Amino acid sequence: MFNFGPPTQLRPSSYVCGLYYTLSDATNSQLEKYYLPQIELQAHSTILSTTSRTTLRQIFSNPSDTKGIKKVRYTFPLYDSVSVVGFTCQVGDRTILGEVKEKEKAKQVFQEAVSRGETASLFEQLPEAADAFTTTIGNIPPGANVIIKITYLGELKHDAEVDGIRFTIPMIICPRYGKQPPHLSPFSRKAHGNGISIIVDTEMGEGSFVQQIRSPSHPIAVSMGTTSFAPSAKPKMTKASATLSLSSAQLDSDFVLQIIAKDTGVPKAILESHPTIPNQRALMATLVPKFSLPPEKPEVVFVCDRSGSMSGSRITLVRQALQVFLKSLPVGVKFNICSFGSNYSFLWPKSKTYSQHTLDEAVRHVETFDANFGGTEIFQPLKGTIDQRYKDIPLEVMLLTDGEIWNQIALFSYLNKEVTATKAPIRVFTLGVGNGVSHSLIEGVARAGNGFSQTVGEGEKMDSKVVRMLKGALSPHVDDYTLEVKYSDDGNMAVANEDDFEFVENVADNLKVKFDLTEKQEMTGSKKPISLFDPSVDPDKDEPQAKDESGESPYAHLPRIIIPRIIQAPQRIPSLFAFNRTTVYLLMGPESLRKTPKSVVLRATSAHGPLVLEIPVQVLETTGETIHQLAAKKAIAELEQGRGWLSEAKDDSEYPLKEKFESRFDDMVEREAVRLGMQFQVGGKWCSFVAVERNQANKSTDQKEKDEYEWLDVPSKDI
Numbered sequence: 001m002f003n004f005g006p007p008t009q010l011r012p013s014s015y016v017c018g019l020y021y022t023l024s025d026a027t028n029s030q031l032e033k034y035y036l037p038q039i040e041l042q043a044h045s046t047i048l049s050t051t052s053r054t055t056l057r058q059i060f061s062n063p064s065d066t067k068g069i070k071k072v073r074y075t076f077p078l079y080d081s082v083s084v085v086g087f088t089c090q091v092g093d094r095t096i097l098g099e100v101k102e103k104e105k106a107k108q109v110f111q112e113a114v115s116r117g118e119t120a121s122l123f124e125q126l127p128e129a130a131d132a133f134t135t136t137i138g139n140i141p142p143g144a145n146v147i148i149k150i151t152y153l154g155e156l157k158h159d160a161e162v163d164g165i166r167f168t169i170p171m172i173i174c175p176r177y178g179k180q181p182p183h184l185s186p187f188s189r190k191a192h193g194n195g196i197s198i199i200v201d202t203e204m205g206e207g208s209f210v211q212q213i214r215s216p217s218h219p220i221a222v223s224m225g226t227t228s229f230a231p232s233a234k235p236k237m238t239k240a241s242a243t244l245s246l247s248s249a250q251l252d253s254d255f256v257l258q259i260i261a262k263d264t265g266v267p268k269a270i271l272e273s274h275p276t277i278p279n280q281r282a283l284m285a286t287l288v289p290k291f292s293l294p295p296e297k298p299e300v301v302f303v304c305d306r307s308g309s310m311s312g313s314r315i316t317l318v319r320q321a322l323q324v325f326l327k328s329l330p331v332g333v334k335f336n337i338c339s340f341g342s343n344y345s346f347l348w349p350k351s352k353t354y355s356q357h358t359l360d361e362a363v364r365h366v367e368t369f370d371a372n373f374g375g376t377e378i379f380q381p382l383k384g385t386i387d388q389r390y391k392d393i394p395l396e397v398m399l400l401t402d403g404e405i406w407n408q409i410a411l412f413s414y415l416n417k418e419v420t421a422t423k424a425p426i427r428v429f430t431l432g433v434g435n436g437v438s439h440s441l442i443e444g445v446a447r448a449g450n451g452f453s454q455t456v457g458e459g460e461k462m463d464s465k466v467v468r469m470l471k472g473a474l475s476p477h478v479d480d481y482t483l484e485v486k487y488s489d490d491g492n493m494a495v496a497n498e499d500d501f502e503f504v505e506n507v508a509d510n511l512k513v514k515f516d517l518t519e520k521q522e523m524t525g526s527k528k529p530i531s532l533f534d535p536s537v538d539p540d541k542d543e544p545q546a547k548d549e550s551g552e553s554p555y556a557h558l559p560r561i562i563i564p565r566i567i568q569a570p571q572r573i574p575s576l577f578a579f580n581r582t583t584v585y586l587l588m589g590p591e592s593l594r595k596t597p598k599s600v601v602l603r604a605t606s607a608h609g610p611l612v613l614e615i616p617v618q619v620l621e622t623t624g625e626t627i628h629q630l631a632a633k634k635a636i637a638e639l640e641q642g643r644g645w646l647s648e649a650k651d652d653s654e655y656p657l658k659e660k661f662e663s664r665f666d667d668m669v670e671r672e673a674v675r676l677g678m679q680f681q682v683g684g685k686w687c688s689f690v691a692v693e694r695n696q697a698n699k700s701t702d703q704k705e706k707d708e709y710e711w712l713d714v715p716s717k718d719i
Helices: 103-115 313-328 356-366 379-387 408-421 439-448 463-474 507-511 518-524 626-640 665-680 699-706
Strands: 002-004 018-024 031-035 038-048 051-061 067-077 083-091 094-097 099-102 120-125 132-140 145-155 157-159 164-169 195-203 210-214 221-224 239-246 255-261 268-273 281-287 299-305 334-340 344-346 395-401 426-433 453-456 482-487 503-506 566-569 582-588 597-606 609-619 687-692 710-712
Touching: 038 164, 051 626, 067 145, 083 120, 083 132, 083 626, 083 687, 099 103, 099 665, 103 120, 103 132, 103 687, 132 145, 145 626, 157 453, 195 210, 195 255, 210 221, 210 239, 239 255, 268 597, 268 626, 281 597, 281 609, 281 626, 299 313, 299 379, 313 356, 313 395, 313 426, 313 463, 334 356, 334 379, 344 379, 379 395, 379 408, 395 439, 395 463, 408 426, 408 439, 426 439, 426 463, 439 453, 453 463, 482 507, 482 582, 503 507, 507 566, 566 626, 582 626, 626 665, 665 687
Parallel strands: 038 195, 067 710, 268 609, 299 334, 299 395, 395 426, 426 453
Antiparallel strands: 002 344, 018 031, 018 067, 038 051, 051 145, 067 132, 083 094, 083 145, 094 687, 099 687, 120 132, 120 687, 157 164, 164 255, 195 239, 210 255, 221 239, 268 281, 281 582, 334 344, 482 503, 482 597, 566 582, 597 609
């Protein structure tokens, strides 16, 4: 065994989700969190094909009739690739509606509202982790209920074990957490609620039908043929509904739903028109290739989490998965096993050729696995695996972990550099193990590593998932996928009568951007000379900052570029694997062609010949925002992770903008993410939802009431 490396930063194990405030402990040495009781949770999800829209409603209670709270924070996790598109907060009898703004502007609006004594809320993504969001709420009166309602969209993962769709609501949205709020006593009232209610309505597209809905995690009630919002409608095989009801307001494990339907593996493309932005459209292409190319003989390294958080059933799942992986490897590949926690070690100093002898040695090694490696540090073992790889064959990394770390950004950045920037033949696949895994980590690593992810909960079958993941790792590397859009002629008979005429647009052609020359013309135009000696100038007075076209100053110093007609997300189509679903979005702006897309064509090359897949486009009859917001979230997430269309954009001279504006490029990326977030109302790293009171009619009466009770003052530096 070969050991390496000290530990680095660990994810705080005490970090839980809920509505809390902080106060100094008895020694004033540190701040302690005190949680308000959660009394009710309602979740309603609508699944359309392979996307979901969920409205989550949670009720918390201030159990004191005498003390109000100046500020509380609600922190909770959402899955990677989830797009938060709506947020409301009700405190007592006041309801406030969220609006997406640039993050610092949102904070300013929130702080000003709280200082005026108004009920306000700020909803933002944690910088440390892409799947943790926080809501800061100000001025909670005594005895008041706090109702938080968010709406979010998501792409649904393929579940290889049942060859269906996997929908999940994470348990850490409503955990069993620790300290209750003694500082709010006396408790003159007891909070009552209705526990948990989760309803999932499913509707598949025409030509498909729901075959089965089941949950490996909880007992559910299923209604086939109808949905909860139209239970008396004529039954249709495309519809179904599932319900979970619990008397407690906490989940003991992730709520997992598996939907098995006909033709979910058929590639589809759907075009949506925006309801309020003229000529704005979005296209969602779901790529599910079915092809067979001769497998390769790569180097396969299994990187296994053996930290303390993997104890119990999780390390058992790792051992079981490795047994399937090892016995499914083909003769001739190189392989190795890396164990990690606070440090890491390899079974062999260099990967060995797969044979009966090396298999037996590896199986004996796996049988000794226990969760005895301390804390969780993923960066160094992945780096060590990549550093010592064979340079003449592809490297396939299989990461098995529960993902309990905070420091995700550095890991994603490293994998982006090693896999994308260097174009090395490296792929990273992730198997999330156990209930409550960090989906942003396992999916983010797989995306940055050009692989794909799967999860296996406690008590679930895994053989099919493991075998398909291994088949993906053994498939040839294809990384030059491009997307084309074929347009219909929209009734132009003169064109329609021409033989063999097609209008085809290569999406990548939109990456050559133009600059807004207005600013340059203003600078070079005739202007009044400025005196070099002006007695009225005060050298100690700050000059006002320049403002950009939106009236804000943070981005005024940046060059103005004209947004491409079509933005693709992800900008670089990742490796496609047979029977594994990948979704690509196109944001087709108002300046895009007015013609109607009739199909999208995916092209690539391989050592065995060209690859092509043409998918007809279904045009939705009604306008909507779902596909637009999913596309915007995908584009924003890429920008946040150092990828996206701006990183690939070039000027008229084919010079990359990333190099042309090296010192300002990070700010340009932030500006673009803010533009997308505000235009399509999607939160993210640089955009937050802020909600303040808008009704000032009873302000004087409300203020009088507030003066009549005591406020529990919370340290502002922690909120």
